[in-house]
Amino acid sequence: MAGLEDLKRRLQPIFFDADGNVVPPPAADGTSDDSSSDDCEVLDGGTVNLLSRSSDEYNISKLGFHKRTTRPDGDYATDKAYRCSCHDMHIFDSVGNGASSVVYRAIYVPVHRVLALKKINIFDKERRQQILNEIRTLSAASCYPGLVEFQGVFYTPDSGEIYFALEYMDGGSLADIIRVKKFITEPVLSHMLQKVLLALRYLHEVRRLVHRDIKPANLLLNLKGDTKITDFGVTSGLHDSVTMCATFLGSVTYMSPERIRNENYSYAADIWSLGLTALECATGRYPYDVNGGEADLMLQILEDPSPTPPQHMHSEEFCLFIDACLQKDADARPTCDEKYEGPGVDLAEYNRSVHDPAERLSQIAHANQYSL
Template sequence: MAGLEDLKRRLQPLFVDSDANGEPADGPLADCEVLDSGTVNLRSKSSVEYDVSEIGFRRRRSGKDEAYSSVKSYRCSSDEMHIFGSIGSGSSSVVQRAIYIPTHRITALKKINVFEKDKREQILNELRTFSEACCYPGLVEFHGAFYLPDSGAICISLEYMDGGSLADIIRINKFIPEPVLARILEKVLLALRYLHEVRHVVHRDIKPENLLLNLKGDAKITDFGVTAGLFDSMSMCATFVGTVTYMSPERIMNSCYTYSADIWSLGLTVLECATGRFPYDVNGCLSDLMLQILDDPSPKPPKDVNSLEFCSFISACLQKDADARPTCAQVM
């Protein structure tokens, strides 16, 4: 109980960074409307509209100058999908395995309810990130999206990664050898660098469950539901979303943070994969875990098992001082 009271005192800013409805003050969603035509219209604060209907998805960017206006469409409907299994589910979505009939391609179908207000921001983040970076190496491919009016679900069709997640692998194999992790990191760092330097996005939920593999050994990042945009190099976020156990100290304190928060999460993820266990003690309550991350020395890999290069990488990623952490480019 003392740990919880200490945490509440230290995290006081956490309770003043939301609006009256408890929503993040900097969310990108401007409006969401279900039109008479049965199309869901999501409008972002950056003049981009996303229309999701029963027969597909369209992204429209409006601008005063026609040169800055654009339309991109993806045709994909429920009639073209044959669902044949479940991949997983969480608090915000259900993911099913399906065949896209026109191409006989297996796809992962992610369903999110648009009528749940707190899910709309997630839908916008997913559609925005996937559609604007749909074919970049190291990011799960986006195939399209459609709306199911009977259930109120927006279905996002994604590349099916048949090797599962890193979390699946360590559950089965206990740990991932360092040489294999090195190859996985090549792809993940390439994709994360693209998100940071080109898309100006902080992923905010890097963890073993969100790093996927296919049977060819390719690693890819998924789940962009809690991403945040930093539209210039001096911008910083100040919202509390994502998986707490992989949050950096500055995020737990609800301080402003930037791309280096993803580097911390990546360091914890890689260390967990290498050792087969989460680096902190998770037997207590969540507040105790958060205090460990804030107060205890950063975890280190065993030097008698891992190479000097690996130990240096983990040490650099898990610097308590966010400014001391390297960028993706510096550790590639």
């Protein structure tokens, strides 16, 4: 109990949902108080209108969505549409569950393509900002190689659900690989890290975004050998190089020390999360003790020396990369430009080796059967 009381004295109040994710603190009336929340309105005809504080307006219906950006003089500067209808989808089965969503495998009938449908309830006020974050990030980079490809979003009025149509990553996540293989060998992991670092560099340097939830479950693979970042529900934008985030959101497990202390933070927070993720994948276990609960875990991250890879099992270059990512001082961490590179491997062959061939053939058969 001493550890918990110490944490309470040192930190501002922290609130968690049922899945261990940090959420905005409740307001005085008991509701969630997120200063960046945006307005939501259900219009006649089954259309959801999401109005962003950045003057972006999103009209989402069962036929897809329109994005409009308004100039200061009131005129529309841009008008972009995505047609992705609920009638164009044939849903097969659930392939995963997150803290706020369920993901299904589906066929996009017009082109007979397998997609992932991510379902979120629009009437859950705490999730609306996540929906807007996902739409903003994905629609602006729908085909960037290191991010999961975005096909569109639609609304089903009968259920009140928003569905994101995303690229189906048939290789699962790094968390799935750890469960099957126990750990990821250094040569394979180094190539995965190269792809993730390129995507993070795009988010940081081009989009000015902090992902805020890098972890094994949010790094996805496909059987072609790609590794991509997903889940942009808690991203935060930095409008210039000196702006810092101050919001406490994301998975505590991979949260950097400056975020746990409720200090301002920036892109280096993602580098810490990537370092922990890489270390977990390389060793097959999360490097901190999680048995004592969230408060004890946060104290370990703040007070204990940063974890390091077993030097007798990993190369000096890999150990130096992990040590650099897990510097307690955020300014001492590398940027995405400073990469770790290892020997060449065939990621496509490796990703295929993880999965049961019979299960893969069954998935292909289901898709082909519907197409026929």
